[in-house]
Amino acid sequence: MEREVMEYDVVIVGAGPAGLSAAIRLKQLNSELAVMVLEKGSEVGAHILSGALFEPRALDELLPDWRAMGAPLNTPVSEDRVYLYRSQSAATKLPGFAVPAPMHNAGNTIISLGSLCRWLAEQAEAAGVEIFPGFAAAEVLYHDDGSVKGVATGDLGRDKKGEPKDSFQPGIELHARYTLFAEGARGQLGKELIARYDLAAGVTAQHYGIGIKELWQIDPAKHQPGLVVHGAGWPLSEHGATGGSFLYHMEDHQVAVGLIADLNYANPYLSPFEEFQRFKSQREIRKYLEGGKRLCYGARAITKGGFNSLPKQTFPGGVLLGCDAGTLNFAKIKGIHTAMKSAMLAAETVHTALQAGDQGRTDLVAYQAAFKDSWLYAELYQARNFGPALHKFGTFLGGAFNWIQHNLFGGKMFFTLKDTTSDHEQLRPAAGYQPIQYARPDGELSFDRLSSVFMSNTAHEEEQPCHLQLLDSSKAIAVNFNVYASPEQRYCPAGVYEIVEEASGPRLQINASNCVHCKTCDIKDPTQNIRWVAPEGGGGPNYPNM
Structure with missing residues (x-):
């Protein structure tokens, strides 16, 4: 069964603050552009989770009348x-x-942030943007010359072995002159693009x-x-x-x-x-x-990781936006306004290229110049030492260093601290530690994982391939269990990973239906053996206003 193909000027993956800001800005610049946004959550905001403290600087630029327009900043x-x-x-x-x-x-x-994204989606749709929730972008499509052609949504209706069921529907190919990726932290497709185009060359982990x-x-x-x-x-x-x-x-x-x-x-x-x-x-x-x-x-x-870890954000046919690239300002503990600004800069760069007759496939290097001329670059540069100082010196000495660098020097230190070791490489074998005995939950202030997952309204189609893939199934016991005491049981906040003792020995059981799409397993697994991929669209948490 062949996949349907749909053509757009710009396709945006992810209806978070970055993706929606890019869509709105594109339509402001040229209302005739065909712009569509894919969102894997069941609705806009369903997968959005943030603190959130919001700095309105980027919103002031994007929609100056947001107060009169009823933005949910109350x-x-x-x-x-x-x-x-x-x-x-x-x-x-x-x-x-x-x-x-x-x-x-x-x-x-x-x-x-979920409420803000729903409001931004209303503004985008009013401007003529097409938004499709419940469809996960599962695959990057490439032209023969290696440039990005667009994305394909995941198939629906495959059983646990990957075989088509009676309800099978193939994914849809979405072709665009430019594709913008705004999946949030550790985006599946963003991770692929960073590796394929070596976008992280020369930057710290x-x-x-x-x-x-x-x-x-x-x-x-x-x-x-x-x-x-x-x-x-x-x-x-x-x-x-x-x-x-x-x-x-x-x-x-x-x-x-x-x-x-x-x-x-x-x-x-x-x-x-x-x-x-x-x-x-x-x-x-x-x-x-x-x-x-x-x-x-x-x-x-x-x-x-901030400024020191920021990859090259452009590649032939596309741009990485917001947390897919890593634009969060760790010193401020804020990333919404920075994600929005990165998206607006990308939209402006794409518009300029298309207006000049560009038909796509180009590496939009002009984005980097626009980024360097923006307040976003200055803000991230000034905050570049904040995280590395905490990692190198700890909470108290690192905090003192950060007070000196920001309160006395305004972030303009003459040197740059770097943290070059990846997070998963920091994990040490269990033999060097004693198990931590955590108290049982009291049901009043503290709770267990399963009752917590219930409070996230998480749901997946049970009869589908597991979206948490082990690249080498033997490592689950030979390495993770034997060397690290199966840390995935503890770093996962949703009870997805469970060691089951059987007569033949321990076995890792993956309860994929519990997954809240946090991506921690994809990040922290000590041998990078767990690969998170998008399940069927609409699956996952359904946050009301997180």
Whole structure:
């Protein structure tokens, strides 16, 4: 059965803030362009998860009248607090002058990124953009000359062995003069393109964190709209790991609470999910959550290598946008405005090329010049040492270095720190560590994985090929189990990976239907043996407003 072919001027993969911003900007520049956006979630926003604190700089440029247009930015930051957590009961609040300048949030807004993306999708559709949710871009298509031709959506209706069922429908080929990739952190197709075109040549290894978040309804008497609480230290510091945490007071007596664990940790027994459950018992966090009700749960990898790890973003026939490339500003703990700006620059570059008669297939090197002339480049460059300092010196000394570099030097240090070791290479054999004994969940503040996955509204078609592929199935036991005590059981926040003891010995069981599409397994597996690919479109979490 042949695949249907559809032709567009520009195809965009991913209906997040980057993809939608690119689509809107293209239509602003030329309303006649045929622009379409593919989204693997069941609807726009279904797979979107972020803190989120929003800096409106890029939105001000893209849609200056966003306030009058009803953008869902309803909770301006009213107060900033930053803590160093020393234990479950001890925390030191940093005075404002002791906080690195990029972490101040005056003028920013607490938002639901899912809600913002739904609003952006409305603006895009009003401008004539075609948006297709529920269709996963599963394959990059190439011309004979090696340039990108477009993408193909995944087949529907294959059984677990990959054989067609009665309901089989082949994927659709979407051809474009230019294809923009905005899949978010560790995008499947972005990863392929970076390798195929050697886009990461000459830059340091990319780095990631896993962000785990819950949405809570709390006692109105405890709610302080606009309060932002950031922190670092306990509980991750007990096991030599680094990361940060957040508690954001949103509207409607809701708070977003989360933990970001850097994925460069060494201890294979560490569980970011369990550390998040512990974090909620910290005195400064517990006091808000006690008596409240958990509404939603989710997790997502974060691309945080920043400027030093940023690959070349253009290649023949396409551009990488936002977190698919890694434009997050780690110093600010923000990536929405930077993703949007990268997308707007790409849209402007594509428009200029098409207006000049370009028919596609070109490596749009003009994007790099536009990027270097933008505030985005300046912002990322000034933040280039923030992450490496924390990785090299730890939370406390790294934090002191970052205060000096930003508060005294404005990020304009005369040298650049680099972290050249990939996160998966940092994991050490289990023989050097003792198993961590995590407490059982209490069902009030702490919870287990399966009840948490239920709160993410995750669903997949059960009868389909497993989208979590082992490149060498023998390594699951020979390497991961025997050497690292199967760390995938712990770094996965959704209970996907499970060691089953059988008479013949241990066996790795993959519960793919639990997957919340965080991509952590694709990042942290010590031998890079797990490959995440898109399941059937519409599968995965269904976040309401995360």
